[in-house]
Amino acid sequence: MTGPFAWFKWEALFKDWAIFKDGFLTTLTVSILGLALALILGIFFGVLSVSKIKIFKFISRVYVEFIQNTPLVIQAIFLYNGLPLIANIVLPVKTIGVLAVGIYHGAYIAEVVRAGIMSINKGQLEAALSQGFNYWEAMRYIILPQARIVMLPPLTNQAVNLVKNTSVLAMIAGGDLMYRTDSWANEKLYYGPAYVLTGLLYLIICLPLATLAKRLEKVNFNNINRTEDEEMNIGCDKEATA
């Protein structure tokens, strides 16, 4: 039997499973570190973008607009081929992966954070400041915890997209899951099973992530329902059913 999904191709795939395992672990590592970087950058620039000081707002805008409006592929190739030529900086390729997806999704997360903060009544910040919190403390203890419920669903989107976007490493010989799959599939031309397995492996990372976020959303929602007053309760119910 021949064809793209012939059994002997699956057998060859299982024999070389270690190649896919290595790629999977690289993708997982880059995803976790990239997500951490994206969250740090996102929260930092998100908070800056609602600052009253114009220059902070401006810096945040430049970062967000510049990164959001250029392709991730170009950013990655710039880090890979551009930096060595321009500045003689040769970063390890996995570091480039973390930086590329971290900075890219950091820009999107900054927008999520900005939207989240703006959804909270201004009075909350004013009250916090009047109680002696400084700006960052007020954000950390008063505003962001409340904004979390609004931010969580779009944040999940970003996290899942980030995992999938680590596949940009395949273009710059990054040794990630997509790279290993391309390499293996094209050498033997047994592409059928290879891409099915790889799709499933990405699913294995992304699906639990999405499920975890859904669960956190529920916990948050219940917390708010318990602690907020009646009015807020009705508001949230409407939002949930809408």
Place this chain on the structure above:
Amino acid sequence: MKKISIILMIILSVIFAGLTGCSSEEKTSSEQNSSDEVQAIKDRGVLKVGVKVDVPNFGYKNPETGEIEGFEVDIAKAIAKKILGDENKIELQAVTAKTRGPLLDSGEVDMVVATFTITEERKKSYNFSESYYTDAVGLLVKKDSGIKSFKDLDGKTIGVAQSATSKTALQEEADKLGITVEFAEFASYPEINAALTSGRVDCFSVDGSILSGYVSDSTEILPDKFAPQDYGIASKKDNTALAKIIDDTIKELKSNGELDKLKEKWGLQ
């Protein structure tokens, strides 16, 4: 959790439906007399061929004329003449290392003449004709790198093309010499060249004929050549009648000296 298991079930069933779909198709097509497929090409009146468009002298889209031309295109024309009686009844389609397998499987192209190296593993998936060209793997390095032979590449990174067999060949050679080399694979030749320029890789290694198109003022090809690779014409595994015609045509071109003339025409060897 229930939802997840339902989703997984759906996904798995789609995959298996795909699998069984494919296998039943194969059965019917292989049950058919495969000369029917040759007849189908004749009825269609055109031979669909996958060729490279980025390898000068083999398959290259001439930017001035917009035509795809080269040694391999001429071979494809000879086969079209054999089947259809007219060498112009071909439809050329650009393929890359990544797309040539799937295009054959889906029937988008009848055959692929695209610097396709014959290997045992690939023979399991496709029919290969006998070799029409043999090329060795070459090494391109920067002049100022101080690398003068393959031995100097100890501990260095070599840029190779995905789906190229050069990686295996070089690894064997490195093992023989007792040196260690690392590989970085890229999807296209220009990408490897860019990585060489930026210093990401220390050496650009693909088949010699392809490599010669990328030599510049600051780079040079080392005298070392490795592992001669045989190029063959690939066609669908179950279409044995077409494979036989292709193979016969290559044999004929070899015996009547046409193949050597074509090589000369394109400045090969």
